[in-house]
Amino acid sequence: MTQRDSKTMQPEKQRAHGKDSAVSEAIGFIIIFGIIIAGIGLVTLYGYPMLVQQQSSSNEQIMEKNMIVLQNDLKSIAYKTVPYTETSLNVGGGALTVYNMTYNNATQSNFTISSRNYNPSTNIGIPSPVYVTTGDLRYESTSEQTGLSLENGAVVKRMLAESGSSMLATPRWYYDSQTNTAVIYLIGFITPSTDIMSQEGVGTVKMDLVLTNYTQYQVGGPTDSNDALFVKYLPSNDANYSAAWGNYFMGTLNMVPYSYDGNPGEYEWLGPDAPQQIPASGVTVVIYQYEVAIDEI
Numbered sequence: 001m002t003q004r005d006s007k008t009m010q011p012e013k014q015r016a017h018g019k020d021s022a023v024s025e026a027i028g029f030i031i032i033f034g035i036i037i038a039g040i041g042l043v044t045l046y047g048y049p050m051l052v053q054q055q056s057s058s059n060e061q062i063m064e065k066n067m068i069v070l071q072n073d074l075k076s077i078a079y080k081t082v083p084y085t086e087t088s089l090n091v092g093g094g095a096l097t098v099y100n101m102t103y104n105n106a107t108q109s110n111f112t113i114s115s116r117n118y119n120p121s122t123n124i125g126i127p128s129p130v131y132v133t134t135g136d137l138r139y140e141s142t143s144e145q146t147g148l149s150l151e152n153g154a155v156v157k158r159m160l161a162e163s164g165s166s167m168l169a170t171p172r173w174y175y176d177s178q179t180n181t182a183v184i185y186l187i188g189f190i191t192p193s194t195d196i197m198s199q200e201g202v203g204t205v206k207m208d209l210v211l212t213n214y215t216q217y218q219v220g221g222p223t224d225s226n227d228a229l230f231v232k233y234l235p236s237n238d239a240n241y242s243a244a245w246g247n248y249f250m251g252t253l254n255m256v257p258y259s260y261d262g263n264p265g266e267y268e269w270l271g272p273d274a275p276q277q278i279p280a281s282g283v284t285v286v287i288y289q290y291e292v293a294i295d296e297i
Contacts, residue, residue, distance in 0.1 A: 066139075068155060070087060073205075074207065075172070086205070086207075087205050090202050094140050097137075098138075108134070109151060109233070111132050112130065113229075114126055117226070119224060125217070134151060135188055137150040145160045146158070153185055154167055154248070163243070165242070167247065171185060179284070181284045182269065184288070188291055189292055192293075197294065204296060207293065208293050208295065210291045211291035212290055215289070217285045218285075219282060220270075221280070221282030230271075246267075250267070255274060256268050256273060256275070258274075
């Protein structure tokens with residue numbers, strides 16, 4: 001091979017080497033780009049749902065705390081005679097809705113207090129059942145499929161697709177065995193209109209006391225040793241907290257299930273079939289009824 005031929009081949013080798021380098025760079029770019037796309041896909045497939053789940057759980061926990069705050073506002077209005085409360089809160093992941101006492105009595109939760117007997121000559125017993133439709137302040141999260149309610153002074157929680165429920169904060173019901181007195185609080189919500197009120201995002205819940213009613217009864221005694229005090233709870237068609245209230249009645253107040261009219265949700269609090277008997281002198285039943293207006297939400 002002549003010197004001229006050798007010089008001619010050197011540029012050709014350089015051009016071939018340049019082509020190989022360009023191909024290697026293209027393959028490297030494709031591999032790196034594929035790794036990036038795969039990483040984005042893995043984050044989208046596994047990471048994003050976890051972030052959404054954490055955000056939903058955070059919204060639920062925040063609303064549980066908000067409900068406790070609103071329950072404290074309700075206690076201040078009903079028990080401490082505070083005329084007005086105003087609380088700002090952020091409703092995330094769902095909506096906060098007020099179902100008032102008169103929204104739909106046929107479908108809203110209600111409580112009934114009654115006695116087995118009534119003697120008009122001695123005025124012993126409860127003349128007619130005390131029936132109250134309370135309504136509720138309700139939060140529902142479609143992402144978490146959970147519901148929270150401030151109902152009759154209690155904070156209760158349920159799963160939207162299941163029948164179970166639990167009570168996060170109890171109402172103020174009690175029996176004082178020293179004075180033989182049973183105290184019951186029935187708290188209902190009213191709104192400026194008969195329609196429901198709803199809020200999403202940042203808002204303010206304004207409440208004030210509209211009506212207070214105090215009634216006292218004497219149940220049982222020397223002339224009626226077989227009398228009993230009954231409590232009945234019927235849930236809303238849209239928010240069933242029967243399990244939560246049942247556990248509270250039986251676990252905290254020592255009631256026993258007792259169907260005096262053949263319907264579910266009835267309990268005997270004091271009487272011959274309950275753990276707590278009515279003493280020979282009888283028991284005083286005090287019922288406080290409150291109507292609390294939610295003016296804004």
